[in-house]
Amino acid sequence: MSLVIIGSIALDDIETPFGKVEKIVGGATPFASLAASYFYEKVKVIGIIGGDFPKSELEIWKEHKIDLEGLQIAEDRKNFYWSGKYHNDMNNRDTLETGLNVLEDFDPIYPDSYQDCEYLLLANLSPVTQLLAINRLKNRPKLIVMDTMNFWMDIAMDDLLATIKMVDVLTINDAEARQLSGEYSLVKAANRILAMGPKYLIIKKGEHGALLFHQDQIFSAPALPLAEVFDPTGAGDTFAGGFIGYMAHVGTVNFNNMKNAIIYGSALASFCVEKFGTEKIKNLSESEVAARVQEFVKLSDFKIEN
Numbered sequence: 110m111s112l113v114i115i116g117s118i119a120l121d122d123i124e125t126p127f128g129k130v131e132k133i134v135g136g137a138t139p140f141a142s143l144a145a146s147y148f149y150e151k152v153k154v155i156g157i158i159g160g161d162f163p164k165s166e167l168e169i170w171k172e173h174k175i176d177l178e179g180l181q182i183a184e185d186r187k188n189f190y191w192s193g194k195y196h197n198d199m200n201n202r203d204t205l206e207t208g209l210n211v212l213e214d215f216d217p218i219y220p221d222s223y224q225d226c227e228y229l230l231l232a233n234l235s236p237v238t239q240l241l242a243i244n245r246l247k248n249r250p251k252l253i254v255m256d257t258m259n260f261w262m263d264i265a266m267d268d269l270l271a272t273i274k275m276v277d278v279l280t281i282n283d284a285e286a287r288q289l290s291g292e293y294s295l296v297k298a299a300n301r302i303l304a305m306g307p308k309y310l311i312i313k314k315g316e317h318g319a320l321l322f323h324q325d326q327i328f329s330a331p332a333l334p335l336a337e338v339f340d341p342t343g344a345g346d347t348f349a350g351g352f353i354g355y356m357a358h359v360g361t362v363n364f365n366n367m368k369n370a371i372i373y374g375s376a377l378a379s380f381c382v383e384k385f386g387t388e389k390i391k392n393l394s395e396s397e398v399a400a401r402v403q404e405f406v407k408l409s410d411f412k413i414e415n
């Protein structure tokens with residue numbers, strides 16, 4: 110059994126109040142698969158890179174035991190490219206450029222060895238490709254988690270709605286929840302989005318944590334208050350990877366396990382923002398992760414005295 114992750118693999122130019130970097134490895138899949146690898150051994154990737162993508166990066170993924178059989182390499186084409194700029198309020202960013210390049214006609218092909226997929230993460234990617242990735246599995250996975258962003262709402266809303274209908278968990282940020290539902294209140298937005306098909310909805314609120322909605326239940330997870338957020342890029346993907354990696358680790362899909370998975374995902378995301386790109390989440394120790402999870406537990410631990 111395995112966890113398959115499909116999503117963008119990018120070269121990013123990022124500007125934050127703390128500095129500027131060019132052509133660093135980003136995209137949904139690197140963040141998500143590294144995060145998931147801390148909790149689950151059989152992480153398999155489907156994606157595409159261009160000839161300008163640094164091959165040395167693949168060695169790091171292999172060290173994390175991430176299976177790259179489903180990675181396509183288009184030597185004669187340019188990699189997916191994204192550039193973004195953050196202002197002092199790091200909850201908001203401007204996308205400066207999105208160059209789809211190899212992603213434009215990407216055909217997600219499952220190697221035979223990936224048909225044992227029990228957990229599927231549809232990380233950020235065109236909703237048409239995400240839907241293909243669901244339909245090409247011979248057996249429906251136990252859990253399908255989908256992440257998306259405003260870019261796809263702007264250019265492919267109908268395709269997005271068709272894909273959302275098919276998944277178990279949708280993860281989006283607060284602004285995207287409002288855009289998708291047309292509701293400002295996140296509770297009303299959640300109800301509308303749950304009516305679109307997913308059984309669970311996670312609304313990420315950046316430095317304000319995340320909300321999990323399921324039927325009439327809500328769980329609120331904090332974000333770790335950090336003195337310095339260096340680069341928020343990839344925090345959402347890291348969260349999604351940590352979330353599904355933990356779910357694959359525990360092996361039973363229910364609301365209670367998802368509450369814990371949200372804390373694990375948030376813990377990994379809190380590391381991600383401490384450095385540019387995937388730098389921080391490449392090299393974490395088990396004890397560091399465990400200690401960070403305990404910080405989350407302490408953060409909202411209280412008893413009501415009667």
Ligand code: AMP
Nearest residue numbers: 117119135136191233342343344345346
């Ligand atoms: P996050 O900060 O979690 O929203 O993820 C940021 C990452 O998503 C960056 O590394 C980008 O390369 C990648 N990204 C940006 N736009 C897109 C898009 N339209 N499709 C897929 N990935 C994207």
